[in-house]
Amino acid sequence: MNSSNYKMLFPVDFSNRSISAVEHVSLWRRQFGASLETVHIVDNQRYESRYDHSIYSRVVARRTADLEYFCLHQFGKDIAHAIVLAGSRADQLEHLVNREQIDLIMLPRNHQSFISKVFGDSIAAILLERCTASVWMTEHLEEHHAVTVNNVLCAMHFKQGPTLDAQNFRILEMVRQLVINFGAEVTFLQVTGNAESGESGSAAGTEAGSQLWMAQARDLLGSSKKLLRRPGKVISGIRETADEIGADLVVVGRMRPEAISFGRQSRILKIDHAVRCPVLSVW
Numbered sequence: 669m670n671s672s673n674y675k676m677l678f679p680v681d682f683s684n685r686s687i688s689a690v691e692h693v694s695l696w697r698r699q700f701g702a703s704l705e706t707v708h709i710v711d712n713q714r715y716e717s718r719y720d721h722s723i724y725s726r727v728v729a730r731r732t733a734d735l736e737y738f739c740l741h742q743f744g745k746d747i748a749h750a751i752v753l754a755g756s757r758a759d760q761l762e763h764l765v766n767r768e769q770i771d772l773i774m775l776p777r778n779h780q781s782f783i784s785k786v787f788g789d790s791i792a793a794i795l796l797e798r799c800t801a802s803v804w805m806t807e808h809l810e811e812h813h814a815v816t817v818n819n820v821l822c823a824m825h826f827k828q829g830p831t832l833d834a835q836n837f838r839i840l841e842m843v844r845q846l847v848i849n850f851g852a853e854v855t856f857l858q859v860t861g862n863a864e865s866g867e868s869g870s871a872a873g874t875e876a877g878s879q880l881w882m883a884q885a886r887d888l889l890g891s892s893k894k895l896l897r898r899p900g901k902v903i904s905g906i907r908e909t910a911d912e913i914g915a916d917l918v919v920v921g922r923m924r925p926e927a928i929s930f931g932r933q934s935r936i937l938k939i940d941h942a943v944r945c946p947v948l949s950v951w
Contacts, residue, residue, distance in 0.1 A: 674702035677770045677801070678748070679761060679791075680738060681708065688809040689776040690742045692946065695815055696774065696804070697747075699849040704748040707764060708735050712754040728752055758794040765799045775805045777940075792940075796922060796933035796949055802842060806946040814916065817850040821915035823857045823906050823939075824895070826878040835921045836881055839950045843919060844888050855913050856885065856895045859905035902935065907942040919948045 678693050680686045697704045708731050712724060732752045739748040753760040765773065777792045792805055822843050824836065846852045858878060882895050898905045910918055923933050933949075940947045 674700045674772070675768060675770050676700070676702045676704045676772045676774060677761075677765060677768070678704060678706045678774045679709070679757075680706050680735060682734065682738070685776040685778070685809055686738075687742070689774060691815040692804070693774045694743060695817070696772065697743075699817075700772075700845070702772070704743065705751060705764075705768065705770070706735060706739055706748050707751045707753060707761070709757040709760050710752060710754045711757070713756075724754075728754060758791055758798075761791070761795060762798045765795070765801050770799075770801045773799070773801050773803045775803055776809050777805055777807050790937070793933050793937060796936055800951045802951065803949045804946055805940055805949070807940055808944050811944055817846060817852050817917050819913060819915050820846055820852045820854045820917045820919060821857055821906070821910050821913060822854055822919040823859065823902070824878070824881070825921060826858060826874045826881065833877070835950070837884075839919060839921055840881070840885055840888065842948070842950050843885075846917070846919075847889055852917075854889065854893065855909070855915070856882070856893065857906065857909050858895055858897050859902045860897050860899050903938050903942050906939055910943045910945065915943075916945050917948055918943050918945060919950065922949055922951055 676693070676697055678689070693704070696702070710724070710728055710731055732750065735750040735752055739750050742748075751764070753764065761773075764770070773795060775792055775795070777790065792803070795801075796803055820843065822839065824839070825832065826836070843854055847854060878895060882893070886893050896909065898909060906918060906920075909915075918939065920936060920939060923935060936947065936949050
């Protein structure tokens with residue numbers, strides 16, 4: 669991952685959440701030396717009739733001007749590229765991420781209630797499922813005080829299998845970038861005896877995999893790095909450890925396609941709801 673070619677995407681809906689996320693977006697853009705694209709999606713299904721089409725054209729023009737103003741006053745001249753698209757928000761974001769080969773999506777979000785989940789997945793859930801970009805997300809923007817990435821908790825899952833090994837390698841590479849670009853301190857966590865999935869992390873193969881991975885981590889990040897093990901449920905284990913060490917970022921992997929999961933990437937969203945700091949999900 670070359671920081672000089674790093675691409676970030678910031679979806680803007682002009683809400684207070686978008687404004688509150690600006691400091692985080694600016695920090696990550698600056699520390700990664702990244703190019704930044706902002707995007708606003710206009711729902712064109714609201715303008716299906718011939719009469720509405722002229723209104724739709726004016727809405728697009730207005731939103732384009734609004735987004736350009738937002739970029740100028742929040743990020744400064746020539747820092748962020750403004751894009752306005754029309755259509756389904758999830759589909760347009762997925763297409764843009766793939767077309768522009770985005771590395772990181774900065775996604776402040778609202779909490780999705782149980783009732784709303786019955787009627788459809790959130791934008792965050794869909795992007796987590798469909799996109800290979802890393803996704804930074806939080807639903808607790810108003811609670812954050814210091815905008816920093818100094819103390820990172822990286823939650824790991826070890827089980828024999830090439831797809832999980834590949835994901836863990838991508839997580840390790842992201843953590844290395846956080847150490848290089850932010851000077852972050854990293855704590856690795858393995859939650860064993862996972863009551864949520866009925867799996868145990870104490871099998872011999874899992875232990876061998878964790879030892880091998882930690883050897884690689886120490887080679888890249890320094891010999892002082894350690895892996896904490898905590899019994900119990902994954903989400904509560906991550907939340908309690910993040911609170912104990914004062915983490916300002918939690919790094920996790922995604923649910924793999926072959927894994928059993930109720931709802932697209934639901935565990936990632938539950939982790940974001942549980943912890944009080946942003947979550948970075950690595951594909």
